[in-house]
Amino acid sequence: MIDPEVGKKTVEQGAATIVFTASSPLLDGVGGVYLKDNDVAPIDDAVRPMTADSIPADANSAMLDPEDAARLWDLSERLLRDRAR
DSSP: OOBTTTTBOOHHHHHHHHHHHHHOGGGTTOOSOOEETTEEOOBOOOOOOOBTTBOOOSBOGGGGOHHHHHHHHHHHHHHHHHHHO
């Protein structure tokens, strides 16, 4: 459901998936998934342009690549270390 006044989710709706992720027994032992709207998002590898009004919100297979995740983690640690100096 979208808040008709602003054309976006309300704060409560935006927080709902985070609360679901942290508290749902349905996700016990489940990892490596992308969640959207209180559910596991489908994989959608279609290429779409990103604009201010249209940001792709589904998961794609690149988001779930363990090697990409490890590279992103390493880069994040290096950037944070450099910033702390």
